[in-house]
Amino acid sequence: MVGIVLRLFVLLLLIPLFIKCEAIKKLPSRAEGEVVNLSRKGLSSIPDEVFENKSIRVLKLYGNKLDSLSGRIGELENLEKLYIGRNQLKKLPSSISKLKKLKLLSIQYNDLEELPIEIGDLSSLEQLILNQNKLTTLPSSIGDLKNLETLQLKFNQLDSLPKELGDCEQLKFIYLNRNNLIVLPENMGKLSQLREIHLAGAGALVLVPENFCELRYLELIEIDQTTALPPCMLVLQTNRLQIVQR
Numbered sequence: 001m002v003g004i005v006l007r008l009f010v011l012l013l014l015i016p017l018f019i020k021c022e023a024i025k026k027l028p029s030r031a032e033g034e035v036v037n038l039s040r041k042g043l044s045s046i047p048d049e050v051f052e053n054k055s056i057r058v059l060k061l062y063g064n065k066l067d068s069l070s071g072r073i074g075e076l077e078n079l080e081k082l083y084i085g086r087n088q089l090k091k092l093p094s095s096i097s098k099l100k101k102l103k104l105l106s107i108q109y110n111d112l113e114e115l116p117i118e119i120g121d122l123s124s125l126e127q128l129i130l131n132q133n134k135l136t137t138l139p140s141s142i143g144d145l146k147n148l149e150t151l152q153l154k155f156n157q158l159d160s161l162p163k164e165l166g167d168c169e170q171l172k173f174i175y176l177n178r179n180n181l182i183v184l185p186e187n188m189g190k191l192s193q194l195r196e197i198h199l200a201g202a203g204a205l206v207l208v209p210e211n212f213c214e215l216r217y218l219e220l221i222e223i224d225q226t227t228a229l230p231p232c233m234l235v236l237q238t239n240r241l242q243i244v245q246r
Contacts, residue, residue, distance in 0.1 A: 039063050039083070051075050062086055074098030085109050085129075097121035108132050108152070120144030131155055131175070143167030154178055154198075166190040176202040177222075183207045189214060198222040200246035208233070220244060 034055055038047075039062040046061065051072040058081040066087040073082075074095030079102055086109040097118035105122070108131040115130075120141025127150040135156040143164025150173045158179040165171075166187030172195045181203035189211030199206050199222060206227045212218065213232035222244045223229065229243070237243050 034058065036060065046070055046073075054078060057081065059083070069093055069096075071095040077101070080104070080124075082106070092116050092119070094118045100124060103127065105129065115139055115142075117141045123147065126150065126170075128152070138162055138165070140164045146170065149173065149193075151175070159203075161185055161188075163187040169193065172196070172217075174198065179203055181206050184209055186211060188212070191215065192217070194218050196220040196222075199227050200224045200244075202227070222246060 032053060035058040036050060036053070036056050037060040039060045041064060043061070043064040043066060045066070050056070050059070051070070054076065055078060056076050057078055059076065059079060060083045062083050063086045066084065066089060069084065069089060069092055071093040073093060074097070076099065079099050081104040082099070082102060083106045085106050089107065089110040089112060091112065092115065094116050096116065099122060101124050102122050103124050104127040105125060106129040108129050110133050112130070112133040112135055114135065115138060117139045118141070119139060120143070122145065124147055125145050126147055128145070128148060129152045131152050131154040133156050135153065135158055137158065137160055140162045142162060143166070145168050147170055148168045149170050151171060152175040154175050154177040156179050158176070158181055161181065161184065163185040164187070166185060166189065168191065170193055171191050172193050174194070174196070175198045177198050178201045182205060184206060186209040189209050192215065194215050195217055196219060201224060204226060208227065208229050210230040210232060213230060213236060218241060220242045221233070224246050233241065233243070
């Protein structure tokens with residue numbers, strides 16, 4: 001009789017533990033759903049289950065220890081936003097070109113020295129955020145980003161820009177602060193939708209092409225004492241253009 005009572009007592013103690021284990025099993029995986037947030041998890045690689053979830057639209061990997069990005073990233077065919085800032089990335093895989101639905105790519109605070117030529121295949125890309133890397137130049141394929149609206153390149157080591165940048169016909173906002181530029185490509189005067197360009201600290205002496213005066217939607221240009229503006233821009237300042245000197 002005592003043995004039966006003891007077994008019942010033990011069973012009563014185990015029931016809550018069993019219920020808790022079942023509840024844990026039913027918790028959604030970190031890699032399930034359309035929005036997956038794996039930021040600040042101390043990851044040195046992306047878990048395989050992430051690549052098995054083809055429904056992911058937003059993937060956040062900010063603040064981990066990634067020194068490379070798996071070529072399997074191209075398998076996420078429905079991905080629209082990718083945040084991989086504050087890692088240790090030195091390059092991107094060419095398979096990133098398969099992300100045809102990607103609209104936002106944020107890779108700031110990494111160690112990128114170059115971008116792959118395939119970056120130009122991201123036909124839906126609207127925002128490209130590359131602040132705080134080690135880029136010295138951009139591939140000419142950047143001009144294939146026909147839907148790009150915002151390009152952030154602050155705190156890099158750029159000493160030149162490709163003339164093809166002027167082919168980004170939807171580009172509205174450009175941030176070039178804290179680089180090593182000397183001159184802006186004249187082709188950038190073709191950026192007919194440009195609203196703002198930020199040049200403070202962009203280089204020892206940045207010469208702004210005269211055809212910038214033809215950019216009818218340009219509202220703001222941020223400069224410093226080393227930026228050389230064409231006289232026509234000073235005339236526009238009294239009309240629609242705001243010149244901000246830092």
